[in-house]
Amino acid sequence: MDGKTCIRIQASYRIKTTMIKKGLLLSLLIVAGLSWMPCLAAQLVEHVFIISFDGGGGAPGMIEKNEQMHCFHQMVKEGASTWTARTTKPSITLPSHTSMLTGVGPEKHKILWNKWEPEKGLVSVPTVFSLAKAQGLGTAMFVGKEKFKHLKLPGSVDTFVWPHPKSDAKAVAAAVGRLLAQTNPSICFIHFADPDSIGHKFGWGSVQQEAALLDCDEALTQVRTAIAAAGMESSSVIILTADHGGHEKGHGTEDPVDMNIPWVAWGKGVKKGMHLIAPITTYDTAATALWLLGVRIPADWDGTPIKEAFSFQ
Numbered sequence: 204m205d206g207k208t209c210i211r212i213q214a215s216y217r218i219k220t221t222m223i224k225k226g227l228l229l230s231l232l233i234v235a236g237l238s239w240m241p242c243l244a245a246q247l248v249e250h251v252f253i254i255s256f257d258g259g260g261g262a263p264g265m266i267e268k269n270e271q272m273h274c275f276h277q278m279v280k281e282g283a284s285t286w287t288a289r290t291t292k293p294s295i296t297l298p299s300h301t302s303m304l305t306g307v308g309p310e311k312h313k314i315l316w317n318k319w320e321p322e323k324g325l326v327s328v329p330t331v332f333s334l335a336k337a338q339g340l341g342t343a344m345f346v347g348k349e350k351f352k353h354l355k356l357p358g359s360v361d362t363f364v365w366p367h368p369k370s371d372a373k374a375v376a377a378a379v380g381r382l383l384a385q386t387n388p389s390i391c392f393i394h395f396a397d398p399d400s401i402g403h404k405f406g407w408g409s410v411q412q413e414a415a416l417l418d419c420d421e422a423l424t425q426v427r428t429a430i431a432a433a434g435m436e437s438s439s440v441i442i443l444t445a446d447h448g449g450h451e452k453g454h455g456t457e458d459p460v461d462m463n464i465p466w467v468a469w470g471k472g473v474k475k476g477m478h479l480i481a482p483i484t485t486y487d488t489a490a491t492a493l494w495l496l497g498v499r500i501p502a503d504w505d506g507t508p509i510k511e512a513f514s515f516q
């Protein structure tokens with residue numbers, strides 16, 4: 204072998220080695236890319252409504268005992284339910300609702316305060332709204348308290364309504380009706396503040412709170428009517444729940460009177476008349492909503508979907 208032949212062989216060897224390396228690198232990049240890409244799950248329903256009755260928990264709660272709340276109790280009969288789901292600690296409004304709508308406990312979402320404090324900024328973890336929005340879904344929040352602004356991440360909520368100064372359940376429900384007549388969001392959070400505000404004033408279990416809960420039931424009927432009028436009923440799931448219960452004129456303890464909350468799923472694919480046995484925590488609400496909408500659930504979430512409530516496989 205002369206010198207030139209040897210050089211040609213070495214050059215050919217280097218080209219082949221480079222090609223193999225490039226091929227391996229490309230394969231690795233493809234595998235890495237596939238494992239990084241979110242697993243797109245099937246969308247099981249078109250719309251999820253999460254309706255929270257602020258302070259409507261307990262052991263047993265006022266809603267459970269109040270059979271005059273015909274709409275709520277009818278949905279219990281037609282849905283999958285438990286009266287002993289649990290909120291997160293502390294059992295107060297903003298930390299609990301943040302868990303309900305972010306899928307994680309307070310130690311992760313770090314919202315431990317309970318009023319609108321703009322200097323503290325917005326929630327630092329993704330919400331059901333930001334994750335749904337990232338997948339191109341429509342989002343809406345209707346709230347009875349200003350503090351929910353802490354959950355409104357930029358660009359994540361298409362419609363945010365706090366009907367101040369009249370922000371009772373019926374005003375909130377009327378606002379929901381106006382939106383649904385125009386557009387049909389994929390995920391819609393509705394908050395009825397009345398049982399909590401009346402409970403703090405007159406006490407949990409007072410006749411005044413009982414009346415406030417009846418107002419909320421009428422508001423729930425308004426929302427149901429609006430959903431039906433918009434032609435969304437057969438493609439929706441409605442989750443009825445609460446952020447905490449209460450005793451005397453307050454809440455916030457780890458006692459079941461404060462920690463127990465109702466959790467009711469109603470609508471498309473829900474097993475009718477089912478009593479849910481497995482433990483449910485309020486952050487499972489967020490996971491259930493994302494699962495139903497086919498949105499990937501973040502790996503670090505504490506919440507998991509309550510699949511046993513549904514006939515979907």
Ligand SMILES: [Zn+2]
Binds near residue numbers: 295
């Ligand atoms: Zn509350």
